[in-house]
Amino acid sequence: MLKKLIIMIIILLSVQVYAQNKPIQIALFAPVQIFSEEVAITGVRWNILYGKNSSVTGLDFGLVNRTTEKKSVGVQFGIMGFADRGWTGWQNNFVNVTRNEFKGLQFGFLNYAEDANGVMIGIINYARRLYGLQIGLFNLIEQGGVAPVLPIVNWAF
Numbered sequence: 319m320l321k322k323l324i325i326m327i328i329i330l331l332s333v334q335v336y337a338q339n340k341p342i343q344i345a346l347f348a349p350v351q352i353f354s355e356e357v358a359i360t361g362v363r364w365n366i367l368y369g370k371n372s373s374v375t376g377l378d379f380g381l382v383n384r385t386t387e388k389k390s391v392g393v394q395f396g397i398m399g400f401a402d403r404g405w406t407g408w409q410n411n412f413v414n415v416t417r418n419e420f421k422g423l424q425f426g427f428l429n430y431a432e433d434a435n436g437v438m439i440g441i442i443n444y445a446r447r448l449y450g451l452q453i454g455l456f457n458l459i460e461q462g463g464v465a466p467v468l469p470i471v472n473w474a475f
C-alpha cells in the first residue's frame with residue numbers, strides 16, 4: 319500500500335502543472351502558508367494546523383484540511399477534512415465533511431456527504447443521497463436507502 323502511495327505521489331509531482339497550480343503546499347494555518355488560499359495544489363499539501371486552498375489533487379494531510387472552490391481528488395488524512403466542492407478518492411479523517419459530490423471511501427468517526435457514491439465507514443454516517451454502502455453504529459440516508467436510519471449497515475443502490 320505504501321509503495322502504491324509513493325508511486326502515486328511521484329506521478330502526480332511529475333505531471334506538468336498549470337500556472338495557477340502548485341506542486342506543494344505547507345501551511346501552518348491559513349493564511350500563513352506558502353501559497354494563497356485561492357491556489358490549487360497538484361501534488362502534496364501538508365497542513366500543520368489548518369490549510370485552505372481552492373482544491374487539492376494528490377496527497378492532503380494535516381490536522382485540519384479544507385478545499386473550497388473546486389472538486390478535489392486524492393487521499394486525505396487528518397483530524398478534520400472539509401471539501402466544500404466535492405471529493406473523489408479516500409478521506410481518512412476523524413471527521414469528514416464533503417459538500418456537493420463525494421465518490422470513493424470515507425473512513426472516520428463522523429462521515430458526512432451531500433451526494434455520495436461509494437462507502438462510508440464510521441460511528442456516524444450521514445448522506446443526503448447515497449449510491450453505495452454505510453457501515454457504522456448510526457447510518458442515515460436522507461433520500462432513498464433501505465431505511466432512513468439503520469444501525470450497523472445501510473445502503474442504497
